[in-house]
Amino acid sequence: MLIKNILILFLVACVGQSAEKLKIGLVLDKGGKEDKSFNSAAYQGATLAEKELGIELKYVEATDVNSIENLHRQFAKKKFDLIIGIGFAQQEAVKKVAAQNPDVKFAIVDGEVSAANVRSLLFEEHQGSFLAGYLAAMKSKTKKVGYIGGMDIPMIRRFATGYSAGVKHFDKSFTIVENYIGITADSWNNPAKAKELALNQYQQGVDVIFVAAGASGSGVFDAAEEKKHLAIGVDSNQNWMKPGFILTSMLKRVDTAVYTTIKDLQNGQFTSGVVRYGLKDKGVDLAMDKHNEKLVSADDIKKLEKIKTDIIAQKITVPDFYLQKKK
Template sequence: MSTKLKSLLALSSSALILAACQGQDAGNADGGADDTAQTEDVVDQGADDATNESTDGEAGGSGSVGSEDADFAIAMVTDEGGVDDRSFNQSAWEGMQAWSEETGGRAEYFQSTNSADYIPNFQQAATQDFDIIYGIGFQLEDAVSDMAASNPEQHFGIVDSVVEADNVVSLNFADHEAAFLAGAAAALTTEKDQIGFIGGIESPIIDRFETGFLAGVEEINPDIDVDVQYADSFSDAAAGQQIANGMYTAGADVIYHAAGAVGNGLFNETRNRLESNPDEKLWAIGVDRDQEDEGEWDGGNFVLTSTLKQVGTAIQLATEHAKNEGFPGGENIQYGLKNDGVDLVQGNLSDEAWAKIQELRQQIIDGELEVPEFSREW
């Protein structure tokens, strides 16, 4: 496999949490999509509630669901992508809203527009008696570490990183496994043998996506060219659109993004091109949540598939464990294909391609196929 362009350029578990994950149907991605749809019904209502209760905080504002008198309350601080990034942060907030709806607990988000907002948002949350405050994304690692050290009685959570402290639970995901399946799906679908990957910010987390994706493409056809580019952002949709434009112009017909709200630019560019030339065959692959709704256009839907990252589910499970069994402080809980922490939806994949994906999926779960996690030492 050749990479045409690359620019800008442990395992610990909680028995109750993993048992809850393993109780789900790991082989039914369509069922997972149904669950997502049901959750989104709750989320749509919750989003309205959060909007009605939003306030101008010291940083990027906040919103909440649930009663102020709830017996358990959780909060999250977003990364720069924001709570409505249609991806990573939104998945976390959707899970928190679903938890609030199911349990009667209170949930609140504190939105960050840049890294300068992280500490002020955590400080604001720490004054409001939340049982757990979650930092969403590896960019908040330092902020969580600092806040945990200065607030030893407050419980924190970090997603996509590890903070070694007794008052912090770390939630991590085998993103490379789902990305591998996305790479295989792209390779099975491309008609031009040219594929693109758009990353957000170069980091161990996004390298995991890139490495898995490239390995999946190579598993199907090592002669396919993959154009890898980074936006150096998780929020700049214009940069995403510019990168996608260049990739499509160079001949790519399938592009996967692991870039948060930057991916909205990919969707915009794909839609614009298809509306200008309906006979063109272009596909985008979503990330973190089923993003098929982003692919609607007059001629159908251009989102081929999406990798799922059950951030919201992980937060719900960690929260319920803390509420019922005690806070799992100091633990690093890993979620992968085997326990439904990550996955791929069928979306618009052909039945033939989906059958191959299911075969590869099972091989990974059974340990017959090992997916590389990183391209280099971090």
């Protein structure tokens, strides 16, 4: 009898152990989870995983550059199963902490770390931006379109070169007005300045603006509504924010990337190395939904699909700012 009891206890203990939830730590960039853009996407992916896969999620926001490493360290010390760093700024921290904690898995979005326990999630932003540029050009009546970037860094320039290539692909005679909000991390969170820049561009005759600036984007949407012009959102689907004035959003599916990584870990399929998300696997795409169906006709979508397949088949080469820079 006693032995039987012990056996049952043992069994229960075993079952209890195997059902223990995976612990996932999410380190967000300074924009914070409410930026309705880049970080929001990551946060959504992780919360979806929490709901559907039954993992335990803890997210934090970095206070400064040096605190990022500290956050990763603390997660590792607490034996989290997977730590996901969101944003290029965390690359060094992930590299360092991952090397010291080979038994903990890491993932980094927008950064590249080669280690046996790190998966790097990269996006082909220039491809999506090319599409956005093509659509912007189709919708522009003034032959003048605008681009507003957040922080002036190579990644945001990559959006810009893809975008202008898309515009020029439609019609070489177009002019593109390019502005950046700033040079500090504040640029991701400065809607007021974004609005000023947007109003200025509209004043110059621009009638479609693509904005890649995290939480600052909302300022551009305000300006679009005020001046009855169009804007294009970024990262998350932002079409709902000002229906009728947001032509589309260039999706960067950070949510899918985060979700898939967590799911892979749970299924024992976690692999290290680089995973690229491009047009092919819908890692970058344009958002079409009920909020912008009046702005983009079925005919337009057909044209875009054509461009998309051409890019995937490499009939159109989209200039990549990273490669240009290395030359």
